[in-house]
Structures are given as C-alpha cells and as structure tokens.
Amino acid sequence: MYLCSDYEKNRNEKSRNMENPFKFGTVVEAEYFTDRVNEVAYICQFIQSANHLILISPRRFGKSSVVAKSVKQSGRTSITVNLQQITSVADLSAKLLREFFKIHPVERVRHFITHFRIIPTITTNALTGTVDVSFQPGVDASILLEDVMTLIEETHTEQDRIIIVFDEFQEILDLAPSLDKKMRAIMQNQKHINYILLGSQESMMTDIFEKKKSPFYHFGELMRLGKLPREDFHQYLSERLRGCFPDNHNDLANQILDYTDCHPYYTQQLAANVWQFGILQSEQKNIIRTAIDYIVATHGLDYERMWMNFNRTNKWILQRVASNDPLQTGEHRTSTIYSALKRLQKNGYIIYTDHYELEDPFFREWIQKER
Ligand SMILES: Nc1ncnc2c1ncn2[C@@H]1O[C@H](COP(=O)(O)OP(=O)(O)O)[C@@H](O)[C@H]1O
Numbered sequence: 001m002y003l004c005s006d007y008e009k010n011r012n013e014k015s016r017n018m019e020n021p022f023k024f025g026t027v028v029e030a031e032y033f034t035d036r037v038n039e040v041a042y043i044c045q046f047i048q049s050a051n052h053l054i055l056i057s058p059r060r061f062g063k064s065s066v067v068a069k070s071v072k073q074s075g076r077t078s079i080t081v082n083l084q085q086i087t088s089v090a091d092l093s094a095k096l097l098r099e100f101f102k103i104h105p106v107e108r109v110r111h112f113i114t115h116f117r118i119i120p121t122i123t124t125n126a127l128t129g130t131v132d133v134s135f136q137p138g139v140d141a142s143i144l145l146e147d148v149m150t151l152i153e154e155t156h157t158e159q160d161r162i163i164i165v166f167d168e169f170q171e172i173l174d175l176a177p178s179l180d181k182k183m184r185a186i187m188q189n190q191k192h193i194n195y196i197l198l199g200s201q202e203s204m205m206t207d208i209f210e211k212k213k214s215p216f217y218h219f220g221e222l223m224r225l226g227k228l229p230r231e232d233f234h235q236y237l238s239e240r241l242r243g244c245f246p247d248n249h250n251d252l253a254n255q256i257l258d259y260t261d262c263h264p265y266y267t268q269q270l271a272a273n274v275w276q277f278g279i280l281q282s283e284q285k286n287i288i289r290t291a292i293d294y295i296v297a298t299h300g301l302d303y304e305r306m307w308m309n310f311n312r313t314n315k316w317i318l319q320r321v322a323s324n325d326p327l328q329t330g331e332h333r334t335s336t337i338y339s340a341l342k343r344l345q346k347n348g349y350i351i352y353t354d355h356y357e358l359e360d361p362f363f364r365e366w367i368q369k370e371r
C-alpha cells in the first residue's frame with residue numbers, strides 16, 4: 001500500500017480546501033480571465049464613438065467574457081441579452097424591459113411607459129425588489145419591441161449613451177420572420193445606444209453583416225476573436241498549477257496547451273481536471289493522460305449520440321480531420337467535401353483557424369479511439 005508522506009498529506013489537505021483555480025462553461029471574470037488586453041482596450045475605445053461593434057468567433061472562444069470585461073471597464077451603463085435564451089419577440093421585449101428596470105427604477109420612468117401603445121404588466125417582488133414584466137398574449141410583438149427600444153433611446157442622451165449587448169445575435173434569423181428588418185428599422189434612427197452584437201456562427205453572422213441584401217449590411221465594425229496567445233495562457237496555467245505541482249507546473253502547462261491548442265474553454269476544462277486529479281492522487285504519473293481519459297469517458301454517451309446522427313460523408317470527414325489526414329483522396333467529390341465541411345463548421349463541430357480542426361479536442365480523441 002502506498003503511504004503518503006506528511007508533506008504530501010498536508011499538501012493534499014490544504015489543496016482539498018482550495019477552490020479549483022480554473023473555470024469553464026460560464027463567462028469568466030477577474031481571476032479566471034487572462035490576456036485579451038488589446039481586445040479590451042480596443043472595445044473600450046471603440047464604444048466611445050457612436051458606432052456599433054460586431055464580434056465573431058467560434059463558440060467558447062471568449063466573446064461573452066471579453067465583452068463583459070470591456071463593458072465593465074468602460075464604466076458605462078449597459079444591458080445584455082442573450083438571444084439564445086429568448087423564445088419570441090414578446091419575450092425579447094419583456095427581457096429588455098426587465099434589464100432596463102435594473103438601471104432605471106420603474107418610478108422614474110413611469111411617464112414614458114404611459115406612451116406605450118400596449119401597456120405592460122409590471123410587478124415588483126416586495127422581498128427581492130426585482131421587477132417582472134409581462135405582456136398580454138396575442139398582441140403585435142413588433143410594437144412592443146419598438147416601444148421598448150424607443151424607451152431606451154429616449155431615456156439616454158448623446159453624452160450618456162447606453163450599451164446594448166445582444167449575445168448570439170444570429171438567433172434573430174430564427175426568432176421571427178423579418179425580425180432583422182424590423183430591428184434594423186428601429187435601430188436606424190437611434191443615436192443614444194451603442195450596440196455590441198456577438199455571434200458564434202461565422203457563416204450566419206457574415207451573412208447578416210456582409211451580404212448586401214441583408215438589413216444589417218455594414219451595420220458596424222466587424223471584429224474577430226482568436227484563441228488566446230500561448231505565452232500568456234502558459235503563464236496563467238503555470239501560476240495556478242504551481243500550488244498542486246510545485247516541481248512540474250511549467251511542463252504540465254505546456255502539455256495542456258499542446259493538447260488543446262490554446263482553445264480557451266477546453267484548456268480551462270483540461271487544466272481544471274488536471275488540478276483535480278493532482279490534489280486527489282499522490283501518484284501523479286501521466287496526470288494529463290488520466291485527465292483526458294476521464295473527460296472523454298464522461299462525455300462518451302454524448303459523443304456516441306452525436307456520432308449516430310452524422311451521415312457517412314460527415315463521419316468520414318470528421319475522422320480525416322481528427323487524424324489530420326488529407327481530404328482530397330478522390331473518395332469524394334471536392335464540392336461534396338466542401339459543402340459538408342461548411343455544414344459541420346456551421347454546426348460548430350469543425351472550426352477553421354489556419355486549418356480545419358475538430359472544435360472539441362476530446363471529441364477528436366474519442367473519434368480516433370473508436371476508429
Ligand atoms: N480571457 C480568458 N481567459 C481565460 N479563460 C477564458 C478567457 N475567455 C474565455 N475563457 C474560457 O472559455 C470559456 C468560454 O468563454 P465565453 O466567454 O463563454 O465564450 P463565448 O462567448 O465565445 O462562447 C470560459 O468559460 C473560460 O473557461
């Protein structure tokens with residue numbers, strides 16, 4: 001039986017009480033956030049102008065986090081709505097209004113509300129003070145949206161512009177027919193709002209902002225977010241791993257980044273698991289491998305389900321991309337490969353940075369194992 005030395009016992013005791021220094025899955029702030037110094041500075045500076053910003057990257061690259069940080073740093077008033085969580089135009093209007101009431105108490109803007117064409121029901125929770133908003137069902141939702149967006153515009157000035165962040169903005173295309181047209185028409189004349197529009201689906205976002213026929217054609221400045229720079233990410237990981245791995249934290253940080261290729265989310269996920277195994281096991285050989293295998297195993301069912309839904313061409317492409325094998329083998333027509341790649345990219349399974357790669361390195365591992 002392996003017996004822990006006192007030193008190890010103490011260290012393990014100490015670490016067990018320590019919070020995991022890595023975080024993934026939500027917007028990260030403060031101590032979990034690294035680098036993006038130039039991006040934050042750029043966004044802060046940009047929103048001082050009267051222009052709008054559009055930020056595009058594959059999902060989980062850190063868009064929501066970098067925008068949250070920039071908006072906070074700018075010290076400006078803001079409202080954030082994630083369109084992925086919105087189910088209808090009425091829901092969007094209610095959500096915007098609820099967020100608005102967090103900044104402007106209902107009492108102070110009551111006279112504006114009396115101008116609404118459809119009066120909302122506003123209830124305040126006496127205990128928490130939170131305000132809830134609802135509209136009578138069946139009313140014309142685009143009127144609600146226009147009234148709410150006009151209210152936001154009218155309660156601000158050119159000197160005191162508000163920032164509205166619409167996260168996962170590409171969802172407007174699915175929310176309601178011609179919602180993009182209606183929103184653009186409302187936004188057209190606004191002067192007291194800076195919009196920051198974020199999107200994870202490259203092709204949909206470029207269609208919205210780059211296609212001449214789209215109502216949002218050239219609506220604002222397009223900015224793309226890449227992965228995190230290796231050097232900064234290495235330092236971030238290394239510093240946090242040190243407590244648990246005093247001898248090899250540098251090396252482990254390198255191995256993690258080699259595996260995840262600096263993808264913000266998957267790097268934090270792997271690092272969090274490495275750290276967890278580090279404090280639980282005194283025997284720390286092959287800790288990276290242990291953590292990877294663990295992650296792949298816990299997602300095995302999801303991967304299997306995903307895999308079953310791919311057609312044969314997609315399976316073939318995913319296998320080739322996972323192993324870095326060339327796609328032009330003569331087995332499939334170039335046009336077939338190209339359109340399948342585009343679809344896989346649209347659905348987030350494959351990303352393109354300087355080459356095509358699997359979005360999820362653990363899914364890549366699973367595919368290679370199952371092959
Ligand atoms: N600047 C950063 N520093 C460290 N980790 C980050 C950073 N930005 C993102 N991440 C990691 O990526 C995850 C996804 O970030 P998020 O902002 O939700 O991405 P997106 O909005 O592009 O989907 C976070 O939970 C975190 O683990």
Ligand SMILES: [Mg+2]
Nearest residue numbers: 063064065167
């Ligand atoms: Mg996001």
